[in-house]
Amino acid sequence: MVKNNTYQQEHLLVQDLIQKKKEAFDYLYNNYSNALFGVINRIVMSDEIANDVLQECFVKIWNGIGAYQPEKGSLFTWMLNLCRNRAIDEIRSKAYKNETQNQNIEDYVIKLDENNFVESSIDHIGLKKVVATLKPAYKELIDKVYFEGFTQEETAKELGIPLGTVKTRLRSAIQQLRAVIK
C-alpha cells in the first residue's frame, strides 16, 4: 500500500495506535478502510452487512492492536486476516443464511463491479492484467480459499481435484500475483 506522509514507518503508526492517538486511528482508517471493506464485501456480498462487519473489525483492531506481532507480517496482513476471518464467520452464521437466502450471488457480483469506483493506491491495471492472465481454475481456487474460507481439503473435494493439485495450483497462482509487485 502507498501511504501518505504522516507515518513513514509502520512501527510508528502501531506505536501511536497502542497509545490510542486519534490521528493514528484517522490515518489507519483513511488508508485501509476501502481495502478492508472491499474484502469483507466480497465475502459477505452485502453492503449493509459489510458496513456492520467493518465497524466491528475496526473496534477489534483498535482494542487488539497490542496483540499484533510485526515479525509475523505487515499490519495490513494482520488486519486483512482479522477481517477475512470475521466475515467468513458471518457468512457461516445462521443469521446471515436467513438474511441472504433469496439473493442471487451472480447478480450481486455484476452489481459489485459496476459500483467499484474507488480511487486506488494500487496498480490495479497491472494487477488486473495479471489476474486476467490467471487461468480461471486458478482464480477460482484463490477465491474459494481466500474469500470463502474453504480449506484446501474442502476445495479439493468441492472441485473434484486431488489435494496435491490444489496446493500446486494455489502456489502457482500466488507466485503469478507476486510477479506484478517485483
Added chain:
Amino acid sequence: MNIEEYIASGIVETYALGLCSPQEAAELEKLCAQHPSLKAAVIDAQQALENYAALHERKPAASVKANLDAMLDFAEPPIESKKIRLFNPYTVAAAILLMSSVALNVLLYVRLQHSNSELLAALSRNQQMADNLKGNQVKLSDLNTQLSVLTNPEYNKILLKGTPQTPSSLVSVFWNKNSTEVFVSVNNLPKPAVGKQYQLWAIVGGKPQDAGLLPLDEVAALIQMKSFGEADAFAITLEDAGGAESPTLSQLCVIGNVSG
C-alpha cells in the same frame, strides 16, 4: 532441512492464506527467524495477497467512521496543551486575585479576633473601674462625713479610757449636743471573742441607756451610734452578740465622762 525445498513445498503460500495448522505455522515462524530467504518469501506471498485483496477496494458507508469516532476510547489531548491553558493570563489573574482575597480574609479575620478580645478586656476593665469608682465614692462620702464631724467645733470629743483590767483600751466618742448625733472611733479595743460584741452606753441622769452595738466587722474610722440630747458619760461593755438590755458591769471595757 534444505530451506529452498521447504519454500518450494508450498508451505509459504498455505501460511499466507491462513491455512496452516498451528503446528505448521509455529514451525514456519521459528524458521523465518533463522532464514532470511524464507522470511522474504513469506513477505512476498503476503504482499501478493494484500494486493489481490486491495483489488476489491470499495468505499464503506460514511456512518462507519462516524460511529467509530463516537465509540472508540481515544487518548486525551497531550498534557502540554493543558499546561498552556493553565498559564493563560486570565487563569493567572484569577489565581492571583483568589490568593490575594484569601490572604486578605485571613488577615482581616485575625484582626477581627484580636479586636474582639481587646474589646472584651476593655469592657471588663471598664466594669472593674466603674466598681472601684463606686466603692471610692462611697468611701469618699463616708470620709467627708467623718471629716465634717472631726472639723465641726460643735462636736465634743470624749475619751473613753480602759479599766484596770483593760488598761490599754481607748475609744473616742464625738457628740454634738445640738444635733444629738453620736459617733465612735475605736482607737484600741481587743478583738471580741466569738459570740461576743461591744455595746455603747450613754449614762443619762445616772442611768445607762443603750447607745447601739459596735459592728463586728466595721472598718470605718467613725461609726454613727444612737443620738442623745443629754448624757453625763459614755461607756462600752462586752456583751453577748446582739446586745443586752442593761450593761454587765463586770465586763466594762472603757468609760469616760462628758466634760464641762
